[in-house]
Amino acid sequence: MGKIIFHIDINAFFASAETLRDPSLKNKPIAVCSNKRGSVVTTANYIAREFGVRSAMPLVEALKLCPQLVVTGVHFDLYEKISAQFVELCKKYTEIVEVASVDECYLDVTQVIKQYKRPLDLAMVIRKDIKKNIGLDVSIGIAPNRFLAKMASDMKKPNGMTVLRQKEVQSKLWPLPIERMHGIGVKSAELLKNAGIYTIGDLAVCKSNHVLFVFKKNAELFIRRANGEDDSELDIDSMVKSLSQSTTLMNATSDYDEITIVIEQLCRELQQRCIDEGVLAQQVTITVKDEMFQSYSRTMKLPAATNSHQEFFENALLLFDANFSEVTVKLLGVGCSHFIFRDIISEQLKLF
DNA sequence: TCTGGGGTCCTAGGACCC
């Protein structure tokens, strides 16, 4: 028997969260964005989108399109809190939940769906539950696999529910332009169009050696997905693999004192993130962008697993001195990875 | 209009070993 997968996506998540915080924003065009010079829109609500305001758009341009735009500031603590509620609520309905990002989950409802007349009935129950208890609207895609569920939830936004059956792939999926396919971005879309592939349907019927140069070893995988086939399992217990903090400087600089102060502050923030996540890191990475926005990174192993900002700082500075002392810096980032998880450490200690 | 911030995964190429 086939599976039934839901993909649930919170509509305009950060902007909706801001409206929960301040209900007076409800019928206004809003952009979640810090008010600093040079900042860009993180999320616009649907009213602002009607003016052409989009994610990643510079704030100055957004304000030209929509002078009455309300800029909310960014409140990550709030979004994290709401996101956790959202995930908990999804887990009420099935244990098989993949948390794909802060505002989207995949649910394998193959078993629970049997208690309902139609898959759509369960989707409506979940949507009402999220609306009542969290106050947010969601889009839900319902399909026999992960990929089709994702494509389905994208078809009706905001606040839609879409069933996408395998037999509807040709009529509903194939006409979509190739850049609408999940996993295909600007670069791949351009290469594919040059090869004469403009729609998902074009990809579905092409031979894998025709698109090998775009997808490499994943060519068959992408062609299968374009045909609506995806046998991947939901990833229900993924652990964080890396953490990073970065900041874009107001003005590019080569002032060493200024740079060290920023790196140290980033390392303090990184330490807090590691504590929150319960991890010790074995590698540290420094990222630099120069005034041309060219990005560089350098990584090193740490002498011992740590979450100490002092150790992050000392080693990040070694990397900076060895590689970037001549660079005029526009962005600085510090990251860590190769984690040891504290709950696993304490489990192991119990054995002794 | 000068261009955020935080993630994951993949690949090419170099180092090193046998």
Added chain:
DNA sequence: TCTGGGGTCCTAGGACCC
């Protein structure tokens, strides 16, 4: 003088996503 072939591991950069 010329110069194997295969495997693994690591790093930096790029593509993509939200």
